[in-house]
Amino acid sequence: MTTYNKPLPQPNADDEFFWRGCKKHKFLFQKCLDCGLIRWPPSFLCPQCWSGNTTIIEASGKGKVYTYAVYHLAYHEGFKSDLPYVTAIIELEEGPHFLSNITECNPGDVKCDMPVEIVWDDITAEFSLPKFKPVRVTT
């Protein structure tokens, strides 16, 4: 693997479960056992009912593009060769919004509400990133 020169995740006590899951290609979220809210970003208490009674669920990796941005300028050296690239907020079918990248799609073809599905990017020996590609419609 060539040297990865983009920022790496910096897991903390709240989100280390998430990055451990990603390494195994599992897309994990907290779910409140009292009110049922599935939440992101990770938090110590449920922001809706303040319950700390939490389980971890695996999301399907399906969702749609809530909004997106197309970069024509690299704010970090590591992204220069990717220009133009797309960041997007994905509205997951389980509810939470998740900021990621759209891959396998021409930046000009990305649209809000476009159905997308997860694709794993194994960036280093320690980390895999959940990214999203358009759902291919098969007829």
Add this chain to the structure above:
Amino acid sequence: MPDFGTAFSGLASDRKLTKSEKEVQMSLKDKYAIVGVGYTPQGRVPGRTAMSFHVEAISNAVRDAGLKREDIDGLICYRHFDSVNGEADITPYLVAQQVGIAPRMMSQEANCARSQLISALGWLEAGLCNYVVISYAYNPNADPSLFARIADNLTSNVFGQFGATADYAMAARRAMHVFHTGPETWKHIAVGQRKWANLNPAAQMYEQKVTFDDYYKSRLIVEPFSLLDNCLITDGGRACVITSAERARDLRHPVVTIMGVGGHNPSSSIEKSTIMAGPTGARESGKTALRMAGITLDDIDACEIYDCFTYTVEITLQDYGFFQSGEGEDWLKGGTIEPGGRMPVNTSGGLLSEAYFMGLTPLTEGVMQLMGRCGDRQLGPRTHTKEPQIILCSDNGAILQTHATTILRRL
């Protein structure tokens, strides 16, 4: 499933005010005034520290009011971005030390929560202070690597999401999906405000004419935004002094009172936000300020709107109620906000084309216009606009996460 992407429902901020709560708010109407404004050189100003601009802006504001160092008993600093070239972080302690004061009350926001002016009113109303200074300063051009250091260890950086332009671009893109907007609408803001800057010799874009054609040819930064949708990078500072309207009558300038204030903080980051196409905090904040002032939008003569990006101006005016969702292009076209227009907006050129001093760029311009001190850009006969009595100012921070409204009036 209920909408959990923004503020939860049933919050204190959603509750109707009681009669006595309303009376308390309305008792503040016209009770306090902004009595002095401090400027510094602005734009690309080499060889200066951020602290030097704070000191210069504060001393100029106090002198402008006809006051002395010894009079100042409250100090509020806007947040400070990363210090450059090994300078110390700007703290209110250091600022107070450098201007030689030991204020009774002192604070500085963390990040971008925008409650500086309202905090000042609280200190004055509590009798803890008589004269409060608010200041902001920065010298970003001193460090060319600053831009490259935007990376801040957020999870979003891992995916290449950096800086406010991209976050606001996402908000603007969502708005383009939800209602009629986009570059066709924003060009009226990008061009209209630059026409005001062309009348302001202190504006960074004073000599730069901008046409619709220039706007469309402007370099893409993060789509849907191009360079001319973005605010400026400014070395310099700005400050103002707040006191009671009663004391203001004994000072040098025409009395410009604070008729109404409001605030609202939807708080959710762009990742989680479902308010990026409105209603933003401007909705509640604006309602609160208008209620305190006892007026409607029909009474507003001009607006000074926090304009980090063109879209911010559109969504703020829309959420204040100047036009319905998606009717911005119709409302803006034909020069509505320009010199000679029926609702002048950002008459100094604003953050887009005068200088970037956070909420102090719009607020101090509102004050200067009402004092009648704006030269070629002065509202009234000189710019074929209505002589202003009441000006609506906004402040906004983070990614539409915090909002404050101030309505100013010339007594």
